[in-house]
Amino acid sequence: MVPVSPDKPLLDELRSIIGDRARAGDFELGLYGKDGSVLEGRPSIVCLPVSTEEVQQIVGACRRHERPFIARGSGTGLAGGAVPVGDPVVIATAKMNKIIEVDLDNRVAWVEPGVLNLDLTTQLKPLGFHFAPDPSSQQVCSIGGNVATNSGGPHCLAYGVTSSHVAAIEVVLPDGTVTLLGDLTPEPAGYDLRGLFIGSEGTMGIATKIAVRLTQNPPEVRTLLLDFSDVRDGAAAVSAIIAEGLIPAALEMMDHRAIEVVEAFVNAGYPTEADAVLLVELDGLAGGVASGVEIVRRVADAHRVGNVRVAADDAERALLWKGRKNAFGAVARIKPDYYLHDTVVPRGKLVEVLEKVYRIADEYDLIAINVFHAGDGNLHPILAYDAREPGVLERVHAAGKAIITASIEAGGVLSGEHGIGLEKRDYMGMLFSEHDMTTQDLVREAFDPDGFANPLKVLPSGSRCSDSFGQHVPEGAWV
Amino acid sequence: MKKVAVKLGIDSEDLASCVACGLCLPHCPTYRVTQEESASPRGRIALMRQAETTGLIDQEFVEFMDACVQCRGCETACPAGVPFGSMMETTREALAEQTRYQPLWRRWGYRILGCPKILTLGSKVLAVLQKLNLLPSKLALPKIPLLQGRLVPSGRDVWLFTGCVMDAWMRDTHRAVQRVIEAAGAGVRFPDKQAACCGALHVHAGLGHEARRLAERTMEAFPGQAPILVDSAGCGAQLKEYGRLLDSAAAHEFSQRVLDVHEWLVNHLDALPPAHADAPRIAIQDPCHLRHVQQSHDPVRVVLARYVEPVILDDEGLCCGAGGAYSMLHADTAAAVRERKIGSIERAQVQEVVSANPGCLLHLRAGGVTVRHPLEIVDDLMRKDT
């Protein structure tokens, strides 16, 4: 380990602002170099602020010392969006974790960015409401992180992604100004800066307070587990369900290998002999749910479904979902490392692209596991591997690129919910023209003309001025 | 910071098994109160990796490792099945052997736990000082009994493990447990002084050698084949791990005989007297070593449900901050963890709380919580009926 000597004057200034919550210890800096992806960098200093004012002063200090900065929530992102490159100061908002106000009359809650997604939903439960975006990492991901990546989750099929559930955001802009984007009114004046900020992955400033919309808890919920002896039947059933004009609350799919690893962790009684399972959730009023269950059964029958299991109670439902939501981590039971992809394809192309994914994995001698949001065509192929095997990473990256190419060729997009971050910025050209990206960069520039906020993310370097802090992903950024 | 060379000796497969997904974070009591990576299981594993790769550590590293409660809540949360507990134990043992991680005064402190005479004498001194109001209230010690009657055996069907601090300070709990076992139809016998301490705290502190010595000694105190019942979750977890600790046929056989007292009781419930009409609302705080290590917290619910209305806390599965000696060595963090837990207890609106581990009982009481061992409540309600 080469000790990075921190910028002493900057550290002193940061200490004068937040005391010993500005950190530069060798070991500790190493902990903020990674998120949930396989990418790794290293911060120069880590700051742990507790208030908007502190964030504002930290950003001010960074500006004075011409140091870029990068916000971090729970560090569970999967695209390297929170991986520090270019020697930045990490501003971790995890300590800003208060639920400030639950405003039932406006059906919003004001929260600090470090509040964990599931914690908010748990606190709202007695009031009959929840926060709709529910990424698989929901128990640990922060709402600030949800805003940065415009998170989805299984239930965004029916409820929409984060952008539909955030009314207003207090932001410390890259120049240190604090402002409120959006408000609690339905049509705030001016351009939709709130909508633009959501999903901008920390490149337009740091969210310090968020007004999230509260969604009514459904009076009725039914969760079904359908098993298929052929993954193609399962995928075709997905399209057929939607084509019936039914939008389930969630429509998830797991392939054979995924079922095996998940069952080993949760013992939920997933059918380990099945080639694929669909996890379907219907919610709402009783009549709609009942007719939805009928449609799902009918379509599933027409697609040679094996067993249809309907969760009998909340406990069984929770167990079925626990399997789904822990699937990625459970992959480590097969191989110690995994690379989780995130692309979207038209639902009608699911079968075709899935088959390609298996072929690509075979070609590169890797194991592919598929657990994904089938209802909106959001694929999450997992490539499982052992990083200690020589040369394996090259194969993993090559296979990943092949999967992304296959998805885009099928009429899909680069990312459904993980974001672009560091991982996919150099693939942006597969989806967008040079001029598209230049326009996006102009928009970013309006917020951060000097490129201080989370540099080197989202857009490839070279698309205008985003390369202020280095040309390429540093070599060491790849584990 | 000054670096020293250390070889932790953690299995490389184990180190590689963490994929840093972060699902452990919300289940870690120290992460919950600090929100810092260094106080999270994922962070601690990354630190272990850094130390193994470089072969160097510094004081910062030692402090990060020492701040873990070792509740092992991360293990049950981990979808990848990372064996965090044993990795932390290996790390601490390496630190204790290769650095001055455990200073002499601490080593002596742990040593006393295995010496019943000194422990009893010390407890009496404390009890006298307490009576004379000479102990600083900051210590938040429970009321320590000056005189305790002997435990009287009632048969040879089952053993009841008595332990060190629990026997010295909370012998009445053992008596209540004994009465419940007897009501279920079994005669209870007690081990001799050989089984003075299970060695759990020693393992946590990295004093593996001392722990193995205590384990050998304890095993000798339980001849025969009768089940060994334990009413302290921490001790039970340790006794069940003797097989792994000593890796001998006798130790494996011994561990097989160990049961948490509730695990035994669920199979003898019918023999217990019927329930009282109005069941009190009682919140269950699972001791971590019952829930995450022994993974047998359900029997407590089953036994209690016969007599009370059990209430599940909304932060179920999270540690209370006791952690054996942790609550004394890291009083501030332990208190912060407890504050969080107390918030959850208050939201549950119950009459009383139960926890099946002496360390948790003492720690929660010191925070002002009305809390008893589950079988103390059962004993009470059961006798009220007869």
Add this chain to the structure above:
Amino acid sequence: MNTQHSVEEPILKYAADIGSLGPVTIVGSRTQWDVGGLPSPGSREIRAPAGVWSHQPEEMTVRCGAGTSIRELNEECSRFGQMVPFDLNPEATVGGALAVGRSGFRRLRYGHIRDLVLQIRHVDHSGLLVTSGGPTVKNVSGYDLCRLLVGSLGKLGCIAEVTLRCLPIPETTLWLTGTGDPFEIYNELYRPPSILWDGDQVWVGLEGVKSDVESQAALLKLDQTDSPPPFPEGGRRSLEPKALRGLVERSEGWLAEIGVGVVHYTTPQVPEPLSDPNKRLMSELECRLDPRGRLNPGRQLVAT
């Protein structure tokens, strides 16, 4: 390499029409013509191309030219039992509705029309095409320029083509009316599409399968009616939903969308001011995306 679908001929013509010189004003059906002020005299009027270019019922997406009317769009979608809930004047164009960015009266259930946009292809100030978003129902690739363009009055770019998300047409629709506390009604119902209130009378729109609509209706002591009341078109305000409780002054005619906060007035209303930092950000966007101020001059979001 841009592998997104090929560009339709009329889009290229539209881009060429806009070109790179001189002020231009995009004209739709003029249903919301005066929002943000009238266009400066002397700017060339240009119409966006019309036509539904692809509707994929199994994907529940539809792609059309910005000049397509809402009526035409929904006629196409309804052939497959689908709809795009743009509850505005059906003669309005899709591009015009998005450029103005006002939500429809079923927002309570279906959200802002902004949330239905998947992809926008627009012509920028230099006459070049820019694509943002993606054709799939879920996408976070790159910055969300689609949301920025919705409600931008064409000041940042001229919408040429959009891909929208469709929804199934509900089995049953029922309108109720009568007197009652609209806020209590709101709390009583599960995700209703519409609750309207004029300070005296309340209208409730319910949708779903028949039995659900009936069970929800049974919770209310209201009478059946054919449709919502006419919406006053003189002015519009955007209030916090809870501020609607304060709307008791009946000196002017208004109709409020309960739970949403939009209030329709018979008389013009004063727009809300912007904060200084937001005003600055918006000006920065304008001068970067339209440095010569040639797109829809005269219209104003950022009051000086």
